[in-house]
Amino acid sequence: MNKKITRGLATGLIMLTSMGVAFGAGTQFEIKATMDSGVKIMYKDKAQKLVDVNGEIKDPIMYKGTTYIPIRSVADIFGVSVDWDNDNRKVLLEDNVTLSLEKDSLETIMESVYSRIKEKPMMLANTVITDENSKYYLGLESLKGAEALASEPMIGSIAHSVVLLRAPEGSNIEVLKKEIKEKVDPRKWVCVGVEREKVIVDNIGNLIIMIIDGANPTELHEGFLKLK
Known part of the structure; x- marks a missing residue:
């Protein structure tokens, strides 16, 4: 979202929240204001x-x-969803971004997955996966026409890998997920890694995600599922 827009919404939220606090504290009062239809947005x-x-x-x-x-x-x-929390007298704002899991770039989808977690790992870098490096990132000998992107730390002492793979139409997704789960190396880093049973492989349609994370893989998984 544009920074100017974000600041504007934040200002509006502060104004509205301040008024809500006043009402909640029993200090509601009338004001004399002027409606101005000449203001253009x-x-x-x-x-x-x-x-x-x-x-x-x-x-x-x-x-x-x-x-x-x-x-x-x-x-x-601005395409932002708005909700009202009556119990706590708060206005809730959330980006209302629509992704096309079939058409949007894997970089865009990866960014959206990370935007849904509380704390993103530091110093991550995206790497385009090819037939030459697919075994390292996914345990696969080749991509067989799929496109894939890996997100891993630039420092090799952290057990963290998120891979998005968009399989061609007609692919057997369940077989592909099983192959990744069984063949990917979850301990490929120096002195760190996770047990194989903790590797997460899931999909939305023909978009597969593989998660290896020693800290909080569940949060990343839930962030991915929210893209539905």
Whole structure:
């Protein structure tokens, strides 16, 4: 997401959260504000309408020299999902990014997997897997027409490897997953590794992920499954 957009949403969230705190503390009060329909919201060189969930136009308001705009309306423009946590009186914002697991690059998908975990391992590098190095990363003699990408630390003393493999249409995914699980070397690093039973191999359609991680493989796996 564009940094300017992120800052704008953060500002809106702060404004809304501050008001929510005031209400929650029993300090609700009336204000005198001015609706200003002349304010234009520009995004990608186009004027945008601020509307609520019912499609009704909501004009910005002016209060003590500051223009306030409804955060849900702005979030909709930027493709960000908005939810309301009534118990804790919080507005929840989340990127609403749609991935095509069939068409998007493996680099984009890999980045999305890591974006869903709390702490990404340091100093990772992506490596395109070919028939020449497929045995090292996957235990396979060749890719047989598949495309694959590995993400591993540049420092070899950390047991961490995430591989995405997009198999050709018509591939026997279950057989391919079983072969990877049985043949990949989970102890290929110096002095570190994991037991084979802890290697995770799963898929969404023809996109396979292989995870070797000595810290938290489950979180990476769950991040991948959220791409469905």
